[in-house]
Amino acid sequence: PASLCGTWEILSNINLEGYMIALGIGLSTRKIALKLKQRKVIEQVRDKYVIKTLSTFRNYVFSFRMDEEFDEFTKGLDERHCKSVVTWEGNRMVCIQKGEKKNRGWAHWIEDDKLHLELYCEGQTCKQVFKRV
Ligand code: RET
DSSP states (O other): OOOOOEEEEEEEEESHHHHHHHHTOOHHHHHHHHHOOOEEEEEEETTEEEEEEEOSSOOEEEEEETTOOEEEEOTTTTOOEEEEEEEEETTEEEEEEESSSSSEEEEEEEETTEEEEEEEETTEEEEEEEEEO
C-alpha cells in the first residue's frame, strides 16, 4: 500500500464535535479544537511508527510498533489510559483502543493521494481528510 509517512494538512473534519462529546471533552476545549488547522506527521523507522497530531493549541504524539499492544495515555485529549494495538487490515492502518470507553479506535488509509482518518468512540465517528504538504 502507499506509505502513510509524511506531513499532512487537514482539508475536512466531519463530526469532530460528536467524537469529542463521546470522549467527554469539555466545552471550552471543544470550541478551540473545532477551529484548529490540524497537521498530521507520520514517521516510520523499521517497525516503529510515530504519529503526531499538531496544532497551535496542543499537540498529541504517540508511538507504537505494529501488532504490539502498548499503553496509550491520551494526554491533552480525554486523558484516559488505553491498551491499544495497531495492525494492517489490507491498506488500512487500524487501531483498537481498549479502555473505559467502549468501541473506540481509528483507521488511516490513503485514497486518491489523500490521507483519510476515521476516529470512532461509542457510536460517534469523526471523519478527517488530509492532503500532503
Ligand atoms: C487536538 C487539540 C486539542 C483537543 C483535541 C485534539 C484532537 C486530537 C485528536 C487526535 C487523534 C489522533 C489520532 C491519530 C491517529 O493516527 C487537535 C490535539 C480533542 C482527535 C487517533
